[in-house]
Structure formats: C-alpha cells, structure tokens
Amino acid sequence: MTVPAGTAVTLESGGRSGDVAVALRGAAVTLGGQTVFSNVDLEVRRGEFVAVLGPNGAGKSTLMRTILGLVPLSAGSVRVLGHEPSETRSEIGYLPQRRSFDSETRIRGVDLVRLGLEGGRWGLPLAVTAGARARRRIERERVEEVISLAGAAAYATRPIGELSGGEQQRLLIAQALVRRPAVLILDEPLDSLDLPNQAIVAALVQRVCAVQGVAVLLVAHDVNPLLGYLDRVIYLAGGKALAGPVQEVITGPKLSELYGARIEVLRTSDGRLVVVGSPEAPHHHGHRH
Amino acid sequence: MSVGPTFSLDLVSDVRELLAFPFMVNALQAASIVAVLAAVVGWYMVLRRQSFAGHTLSVMAFPGATGAALAGLPTAVGYYLACGLAALAIGRTGHSGRRRFATESAAIGTVQATGLALGFLFLSLNRSVLGGMETFLFGTFLGVSHDQVLTLLVVAVLALGAVAAIGRPLLFASVDPEVALARGVPVALLDVSFLLILGLAVAATSQITGVLLVFTLLVAPPAAAQLITAQPVAGLLLSVAFALAVAWLGLGVAYFSIYPVGFWITMFAFGLYVSVRIGRWALARRRRP
Numbered sequence A: 001m002t003v004p005a006g007t008a009v010t011l012e013s014g015g016r017s018g019d020v021a022v023a024l025r026g027a028a029v030t031l032g033g034q035t036v037f038s039n040v041d042l043e044v045r046r047g048e049f050v051a052v053l054g055p056n057g058a059g060k061s062t063l064m065r066t067i068l069g070l071v072p073l074s075a076g077s078v079r080v081l082g083h084e085p086s087e088t089r090s091e092i093g094y095l096p097q098r099r100s101f102d103s104e105t106r107i108r109g110v111d112l113v114r115l116g117l118e119g120g121r122w123g124l125p126l127a128v129t130a131g132a133r134a135r136r137r138i139e140r141e142r143v144e145e146v147i148s149l150a151g152a153a154a155y156a157t158r159p160i161g162e163l164s165g166g167e168q169q170r171l172l173i174a175q176a177l178v179r180r181p182a183v184l185i186l187d188e189p190l191d192s193l194d195l196p197n198q199a200i201v202a203a204l205v206q207r208v209c210a211v212q213g214v215a216v217l218l219v220a221h222d223v224n225p226l227l228g229y230l231d232r233v234i235y236l237a238g239g240k241a242l243a244g245p246v247q248e249v250i251t252g253p254k255l256s257e258l259y260g261a262r263i264e265v266l267r268t269s270d271g272r273l274v275v276v277g278s279p280e281a282p283h284h285h286g287h288r289h
Numbered sequence B: 001m002s003v004g005p006t007f008s009l010d011l012v013s014d015v016r017e018l019l020a021f022p023f024m025v026n027a028l029q030a031a032s033i034v035a036v037l038a039a040v041v042g043w044y045m046v047l048r049r050q051s052f053a054g055h056t057l058s059v060m061a062f063p064g065a066t067g068a069a070l071a072g073l074p075t076a077v078g079y080y081l082a083c084g085l086a087a088l089a090i091g092r093t094g095h096s097g098r099r100r101f102a103t104e105s106a107a108i109g110t111v112q113a114t115g116l117a118l119g120f121l122f123l124s125l126n127r128s129v130l131g132g133m134e135t136f137l138f139g140t141f142l143g144v145s146h147d148q149v150l151t152l153l154v155v156a157v158l159a160l161g162a163v164a165a166i167g168r169p170l171l172f173a174s175v176d177p178e179v180a181l182a183r184g185v186p187v188a189l190l191d192v193s194f195l196l197i198l199g200l201a202v203a204a205t206s207q208i209t210g211v212l213l214v215f216t217l218l219v220a221p222p223a224a225a226q227l228i229t230a231q232p233v234a235g236l237l238l239s240v241a242f243a244l245a246v247a248w249l250g251l252g253v254a255y256f257s258i259y260p261v262g263f264w265i266t267m268f269a270f271g272l273y274v275s276v277r278i279g280r281w282a283l284a285r286r287r288r289p
C-alpha cells in the first residue's frame, strides 16, 4: 500500500517489538463475590505470540476482559503499553468469544470491518477537505487490504448474517486487525473453523505478530493447531496461572500441580500434545447448584 | 371529505387542485417532515430490534395526553413528558451486553402496562379528553396549522442533528456492542440517548399522525429498505424515499377518497413491506431453484 507521508501515521501504531506491551502484577479478579483468579503475574512483549489455555470457566475470557479494562481488578495492577487499559483502548484489537450474527442482521461484513476503524468517531462522515478525502481513500484501502489479508474478500459485501460461522469469524479477525493494533486479543478465534482453516488463521496471526510487532494473546482450547507458531503459553486453572514455553508448561508434573490432580501429557509421533486425566471443568470455588 | 373532490386522469391538474388548499399544503409539509424523521430514526430502531420499545413509546401518548388534560397542561407537553420518562425508564432497566435488546423486552412490557394503566386512571378522573380519542389514534393530518408545522420542523432538525452527531458510534454499538465497548464507545449512554431521540420523534409526530400512524412510518419503510440493502447509507436513503412516497401517496389518495389519511398511509406502508418481502423471496427462489 502506498500512502502519502504524514497521513499514514494515523493508522500506524508506534513502538518497537520487544517492548513490554501487557503487564499484570499480582492481578486478582472477583466476580459475583467469587474469586475467578488471583496472583496472576504476566508480561507479554511486542512481537510475542502467547496462547491462553485452560478448562471451561477457568477465567480465560475474564483475563482478556481485564486487559481491555472491562473487568476491574480486585488486587494487583494491569498495564497496557505502560498505561491504564482504559487509556489505550484504541491500541487493542479485540475479538470476543463466540460472537455470531443471526440471519436477520442486515449489515455487510465490510461495514463491520469499517466500523472497527471509524466506529468510534462522532459526527457525519463528510469528506469536504482534500485531506479528509485522502484519509477516506487510505481508510477504504486499508479495509480492503485487511479483508483480503484475512481471506474474506469473496463474501465481504454480503450481509454478515447470511455467512457461515467460519466466514463471519474471518471478517471479525479482519475487524480486529484493521487499526494495526499494538496488542491483539483473540478470544477463541479458531472456535468455528475447520482444521485447515485453523492452520491458516494461526499462520496469519503469527505473520501479523512477527511482521508488525504485535503482542498477541490468543485464547484456545486446543494448543495443537498453534504449536508451530507460539512463543509461550499461559495455562489458567484452579484460580492460578502458569506461564512459560510450551514444553515447560504443558507437562505432566506442572499441570498436575496446577489442577491439584494427576495429569499426564502424551506426545504423539507427529509432535501433537494430548492432555489426559484433566478433571472435567475443575472449579476451585465450587458451583452454586 | 364532504366536498367530494373528483379524481381526473390528468395528474398535474389533480396535484394543482390539491395544493390550492392551505390545509393540504400544511398536511403535505407535516407529512414530509414526519416521514424523513421516522424513516431515519426507524432505520436504527429496526436495526436494533427495538420495535417493541418504539411501539411502547408511541403508546405513551395516551397517558401523556390524558395526564396533560388532567393537569391543565398543553397536550404537547404531556406527549413529550410521557415519552421522555418512558424512554428513560426503558433505558435504565435495559441490560448492556450481548442479548440486551432481547432481555429488555420484559422491562418494556412493564413500562407499557404501567403507562396504559396510568392513562386509564387519568381518563377516569377527567372524561373530557374522551372526545379526542379518534384524533389520538389516527391523527389530525388535515387540521395541521402552520405553527405546528414549524414546531415539527424544529423538533425534526434537533432529532436528526442528534442522530447525525452520534451516527457511527450508534451504528457500532447497535450491531457490535461488545467490540464497541472494548473500543471505548459509551454503549450504555448511546442506548439511552437513542431511546430519548426515539421518544422525541414519536412524541412530535404522533400529535399529528396519531399513535397508530407514527408506528407505521417508523417500521415499514426502514424494514423494507433493510430487506433490499444491507449497506447503511443506501439503506437510510431508501428508507427516507419509501417513507416520503408512502406519506405523499397516502395523503393524495385520501384527498380523493372517502377513507381517512391514516388508513391510506398504513395500507401503502403495509403494501410496500409485503411486496418487498415477496420480491426478495421470489429472487431467492430464482437464484437457488
């Protein structure tokens, strides 16, 4: 994409890879009177690809929403690019968990991606000055570029509600990427994708992460499609978190300690990891029913 | 009308005959203002699936009118107060988050029932307003004064100006509230603001069109437009065009017929919506036989 100097700055995000993008210190979250997790320390650098793993209800989504400043901490601190999360919202690309649009949603995929870019702006989108028109054109090109990057160009102009779950997911990934965020938070982006598409999306995220120096936090239930791309994993269970390289965290002894139950990790001949013996959705705080 | 004007095949002379009467000119001006306002506000309402809220707000004209009569206030004041209060009540009880428009319906139902009950109470305390019931339901299209047209214009400019100012964030918050919230868009504030704009639009127009008609113009043209296009700007323009066409046709035909304006506008709006639905269905069948 060739853009006039000066105008492009609005879309680029500053910062070098290697800087700390997300930092949590002794973070704890209490929801509805119950502690979801506590004492979580975490540092994610720019250009780093981190997977967030853990059983259902472990607090993965809550952790992501904490980094977005949508859930308050009950203890500890969270910093995004050195600031309070609420001050850096425009620097974060976010894909919430299991968001789908039903067939009656009458808006096109491309409009949704566009809203990711300019949905926060007040006033009418009138382009009267030459500068405004130039910016408009750059933004339109950016929307097209990111849609084809996500491989969603073929159906971007169809109403989003008429698309399949996987097609919707690709457009939503494009929406999360459109502002060239410094931090990318993807809550189960592989959720409704088939295996080949999981691999394609994982590769795409890794490319964006490496080329643009984005700090990526990706929530997943299966680490295998991501194995070739990850820098580190964070494993959440039992209200605690464990972070480190895959081969150090996803091991029998480490997971057994985290769950407080005997867990085994098997490695298949093609390098895939299989976690066996994990208790069904362990809840450290017990359920109300 | 009792004079019994006759329709000739010469359309130009028919329109000229129509415009020779000041009351028809006022009616056309009022209808045009109402149509544009309802089409734009209604487009957002249909997109947000808040038709039930819109209907409830239009029903609030009942306690508004009877309450004003009881308190000795001008009817218009009663309309604005009742609609404004109801908008705030619905907005405050509404949830934020994923399914907020669905969960909001219980709150709206309660507001509607309360409004109707209050209306009946006021009516039983002061029966003098009973004579105006037909006007209340079907409007006073052909008795609109020049001052009323001016008032309507001021309200419409205010409401449309507000929509223009919050247009894009409102669209973002309407179709994608979770991401909008994460991006710092004040979703809850926009929810209440939109309800207030809707209340303002309903209160202003229902004084002239009646309770039933304002709802017709608020729903049918935008719904038909959204069936045809999922592109926001095109949808809004099409919605305005439909509403204007329906209003003008209704007024014109009513002038030459023995049936009231409200009936004709409702019939044209209904016909428009049904034919668009059938058209879409036929197109879909042709494409996928």
Ligand SMILES: Nc1ncnc2c1ncn2[C@@H]1O[C@H](COP(=O)(O)OP(=O)(O)OP(=O)(O)O)[C@@H](O)[C@H]1O
Pocket: A031, A032, A036, A054, A055, A056, A057, A058, A059, A060, A061, A062, A063, A097
């Ligand atoms: N608003 C809330 N009020 C009370 N409790 C909540 C709220 N939101 C989440 N929780 C609780 O917090 C815990 C963590 O939820 P969270 O959605 O973060 O889990 P998760 O790891 O993302 O699970 P999943 O894999 O199913 O997506 C759950 O026990 C849930 O019941």
Ligand SMILES: [Mg+2]
Pocket: A060, A061, A062, A097, A187
């Ligand atoms: Mg989750």
